[in-house]
Amino acid sequence: MLPGMSSPSPSLADAVRSTDGLLLVVTGAGISLASGIPTFRGTDKDAVWKRDVTELGTNRFFQAEPAGSWSWYLSRFDKVLGAKPNPGHTALVDLERWAKEQGREFLLVTQNIDGLHKEAGSTELVEVHGSAQRVRCSGRRCVNGAPKGSLPRASVDISAFRANPVDENVPKCPACGELLRQHVLWFDEFYNEHADYQWERVLDASERARLVLFVGTSFAVGVTELVTTAARHRHVPIFSIDPAGRAAAGISLIAEPSEVALPALVAALRA
Numbered sequence: 001m002l003p004g005m006s007s008p009s010p011s012l013a014d015a016v017r018s019t020d021g022l023l024l025v026v027t028g029a030g031i032s033l034a035s036g037i038p039t040f041r042g043t044d045k046d047a048v049w050k051r052d053v054t055e056l057g058t059n060r061f062f063q064a065e066p067a068g069s070w071s072w073y074l075s076r077f078d079k080v081l082g083a084k085p086n087p088g089h090t091a092l093v094d095l096e097r098w099a100k101e102q103g104r105e106f107l108l109v110t111q112n113i114d115g116l117h118k119e120a121g122s123t124e125l126v127e128v129h130g131s132a133q134r135v136r137c138s139g140r141r142c143v144n145g146a147p148k149g150s151l152p153r154a155s156v157d158i159s160a161f162r163a164n165p166v167d168e169n170v171p172k173c174p175a176c177g178e179l180l181r182q183h184v185l186w187f188d189e190f191y192n193e194h195a196d197y198q199w200e201r202v203l204d205a206s207e208r209a210r211l212v213l214f215v216g217t218s219f220a221v222g223v224t225e226l227v228t229t230a231a232r233h234r235h236v237p238i239f240s241i242d243p244a245g246r247a248a249a250g251i252s253l254i255a256e257p258s259e260v261a262l263p264a265l266v267a268a269l270r271a
């Protein structure tokens with residue numbers, strides 16, 4: 001909140017309990033920090049990669065250097081794919097269950113591609129930036145229906161590429177032979193790029209939410225701006241759980257780690 005601004009900040013549990021409609025939760029990288037996953041924004045610390053994530057995480061880079069793009073993602077996803085959900089993820093599963101028991105609508109939208117919400121058991125879930133667990137064909141005329149089709153990453157043999165990461169060894173689509181790509185939203189693509197990103201569902205939820213809870217997001221991407229703007233316009237309560245305290249005006253900040261604040265919220269709701 002900006003200095004000098006004051007706004008009533010009812011306890012999060014009280015606000016959630018009195019919400020009469022859709023409860024919308026939006027998570028970012030902060031919720032996965034306790035699972036050992038580094039944030040994906042900002043300049044890459046790895047000396048091998050001199051360029052910024054906003055340049056490397058693009059379709060433009062993939063088209064120009066497919067092997068470079070795959071190597072860069074493998075170096076990042078290898079850290080992601082071994083990670084486990086933490087108590088923050090588990091608490092959001094419990095919050096969804098509580099909401100259903102209370103007859104409330106619930107939706108979790110995550111910017112994370114680590115798959116930890118799904119692994120924890122969240123079901124009313126939108127992975128709006130895609131998933132590290134899947135890949136898809138880059139061919140525009142794939143017989144498998146690209147760009148719609150996607151494959152589990154585990155089903156693709158990438159051993160040849162790992163042994164010799166050159167363009168010729170980039171994994172190919174089993175249906176048409178075109179290059180496979182990451183099933184993630186790139187910086188030069190749009191949210192409606194792929195049906196799996198469920199952008200229409202996010203738009204609908206942003207217009208109907210009765211309470212918005214951000215968790216561990218730096219408010220740096222389009223989805224947070226969309227949801228925040230819509231919530232402010234409709235005078236919907238907005239909370240942000242973020243130990244770094246980067247919330248903005250009109251947002252009630254809870255400056256705690258999500259793996260602490262979310263289990264506390266569920267405990268308060270159950271009390």
Ligand SMILES: [Zn+2]
Nearest residue numbers: 137142173176
């Ligand atoms: Zn294909």
